[in-house]
Amino acid sequence: MTTTQAKTIDVVMYCRVSSQGQGESGLGLEAQREYIDRAAKQNGWNIVGEFVDVVSGKLAIEDRPEGKRALAACKELGAQLVVAKLDRLSRSVHHIARLMEQIEFKVATMPHAKTFELHLFAALAQQEREFIANRTKEALAALQARADEGDVESVEKIARRTEALKLGRSDENRAKGTQAIQERAKLWLKSVRPHITECLHDNGDTLQQVADCLNVKGVTTSRGGKWSAIQVSRVMKSLELQFPSKIGVL
Structure with a gap:
């Protein structure tokens, strides 16, 4: 009696990072290789090639230098493409769906997921990103409005966020940016102070009455x-x- 052995699947490893220094987020090259190596050992995949791109995930894989080569290698070797996580292929459902029509691929963190499941995961991930982006945009707009109105805490939060986004700038330039925000808020508060004072003394018994007074005054x-x-x-x-x-x- 013979034992049927599972067929070994040839796979081409594909990794992507957005910058040379990426790694602390958990999606660095070493982390991706570790995910794929572990999944390959557990599922009997034979890694026959490796390609690495340092590009934005906004580009479709066929438009990336090494991504294009990886796809060609899969077709030439009759292998499947394997990535550590789905977003290493793309963050776009459209790109994922189009890729599914070209080749078979696997995801190391979901090694047994079927094509339909991967497409569903991609759709849910994109929806979540869009939701978070919209909420973030709304929150930043509200924060900026409070900062423009002179709220010191909001000014400081914006300054810290600006500093985090501009790590390449010098401390001097970051300080100038913070000072500019604070000065703009101070100037606006100075300009509006006499109008609020007038409304308070004329007919301002409640916050809403002061608001109405300012609106009437233009x-x-x-x-x-x-x-x-x-x-x-x-x-x-x-x-x-x-x-x-x-x-x-009120």
């Missing part, structure tokens, strides 16, 4: 919009202003 917020009670509250706090007789309420 005074806009730092972003050129209409005032709300919450915006009035933030600016009054920054200017250390209070109602003449009592603290206003």
Whole structure:
């Protein structure tokens, strides 16, 4: 009686990083190779080639220098493409779907996933990224609005974020950037102070009444919009202003 042995599958290893220094995120080259080597040993894959790209994931794999070579090698050797994680191939569902029509590929972190499952994972991942991007954009817009209105904590948060995004800049330039943001907020607060003071003394018994007064006067917020009670509250706090007789309420 003979024992049927599982057929060995030839695979071409493909790794991608966005920059030469990438690695701390857990998606560095060594980490990707480790994922693939482990999966190959556990599933009987025979690695017959390796290709590495240092490019953005926004490019389709066939438009990347080494990606194009990896696809050609798969076709020439009759091998499947293998990546550590799905986003090393692409972050685009469209790119993933198009690649599925060209070759078979495997993902080391999901070695038994079928084509349909990989397509579903890619769609869910893209949806999550879009959701996070939109939420981040909204949060940054709100943070910038508070900073423009003179909120010190918001100014500092933006300065820290700017510094993190511009690590290549000198400390002097980062300090200048922070100072510019703070100066812009101070100038705007100075310009709006007399208008708020006038509204407070004229008919401002509540935050909403002050907001209505500013809107009637044609005074806009730092972003050129209409005032709300919450915006009035933030600016009054920054200017250390209070109602003449009592603290206003919404």
